[in-house]
Amino acid sequence: MNWRAIRALAARDLTVVRRSRAMLAPLILVPVIVSVVMPALVALVPRFAGQAPGGVGNGAALLGNLPPAMRQALAGYTPEQAMLVLLAVYSLAPLFLLLPFMIANVIAADSIAGERERKTLEALLYSPVTDGELFMAKTLAAWVPALFATLGSFLVYAVVLNAAAWPTMGRVFFPNAMWVVLVLWVSPAVAGVGLGAMVLVSSRVRAVQEAIQLSGLLVLPLVVVVVLQVRGSMMLGTRAVALAGVVVWAVAAAILAYGARTFRRVNLIAKL
């Protein structure tokens, strides 16, 4: 592997993404919404719920309908605190996974499909970089920023949530073990799926938007999990999250391995 060429290629791809407002906007806005706006709003819910007619009472009814394991996890909290913990810690957890998926997906779209759209791919293919190096560079360019951005967003989420929820909780309560597993174990795999989806799609389309729309279909299972969590139908504990991570890693590995096999000059040039 020619690591100098790989570094140059990955750095070039990130510079190009940084200089595109269309690409940069979702990469900034979505993390800000997920890691700042949402925990701040969620932290306020119990207080507003307390002012609404039957608010906390309804919340208590909801808590009563939770699975026993979850009721046990929330035992010891006041109804307001339990509602806050339920929303901020459990319901929003799968939503947070949209971040690594989206970041890896958008960067990979610009880096792979965008290369074709900007008509810069041909010059790259004429260079001595091997197919494997090209794949490695494109993978790292999307994966590494997705991991760092997710980790950064997680830290911001923790600070904002603890600060905004202080009047209700009166202590630092976040993160718990499940979130640590989620961020350090599951997020990289989800980023891998987002990236792998783009690798597969990019060899079949010519435009960035088309690639994002197509590969975005893979986010649907995540949306289902979000809905189930919010409805209280499914509550993931630390062990369940760790096991889910194994499945997501397997999916990511399969997609990326297939992508690496098909990401070849002879296939890429045929679409030019």
Next chain:
Amino acid sequence: MLSYLANYLGYLVPAPSAPRHEMAVPPTIAATRTAVISTDRLGRRFGDTVAVDDLSLEVFEGEVFGFLGHNGAGKTTTIRLLTGLLEPSAGSARVLGLSPIGDGPVVRRSTGVLTETPALDERLTARENLTFFARLYGVPEPRTAARVAELLDEFELADRASERVGGYSKGMKQRLALARLLLHDPQLLFLDEPTAGLDPVAARRLHLLIQRLSRERGRTVFLCTHNLVEAEQLCDRVAVLAHGRLLAVGTPAELARRLVSPLEVRVSVGEGEGDAAAAALRGVGGLSPVTVDGGATLTCRAPREQVPEIVRALAAAGTRIFAVTPRTPSLEDVYFALQETPPAEAQP
């Protein structure tokens, strides 16, 4: 190195049966030069479409080789086959003694391709574009900045090197693409329609650069073009391609001699002697047609070897002969003659 040497020796010792389209390599070239490109019945299909068909040719070190053909003739596909971007459907190719598929990265490190569009990243500056490609092509890091500066200077882009390429004119982009082409000082350059869309001044500069690279630096240039004037000016040898098939290959003069016959011959005689001269020429077998333009100029078509006969007939008729000029056929004449000639007849 060994394979390169083997290829070189292989060239010096002729193959027992030459491929169908191979021809007309002047003996002097054949005896002294190394083939940097050789293809043997190379073919490439895309589904039912044949892009390149049964292509056998050799390109020698240091020559400017013109690859002529209309749009869609298979020129770009041939470049992609020779640089390992496409796998052949049939036949084989050697470039610098190596297999473009098996040794793709090595072949591409020693070659440079100027694509029809500049293919530059418009969100990067000129300096960033060149630095990026210098790293891809393995220009040593301590040498990269100096090499980039040198080329920016040479192509008169130094003043605007820190601007994003998106704001450049078409000519500037083409100059930057040329600078990128030369970053790693390739032995073999593929130029795909390099002057398409360039103004005459920029095209002239490019022609001078190609000549300098070939004559002073000994670089081999594989020039794909449908600009026949450009090919005639620059190329030592040309190959004409149509629908993926090689129609002919040789020097422009050689092809003209072989393929454009009879020649157009213009005759100037004394004022008022045109009709008499025409009558005299009509008596010479093999000339057709004879036309009189004004009273003193005639045009006919004749094989080159009949020109002395024309002069003798005019002298015998007592006309005053001011000039007998066989017009040297241009590459354009060759090209159009080839389009009308069945491939088998175009071969030597």
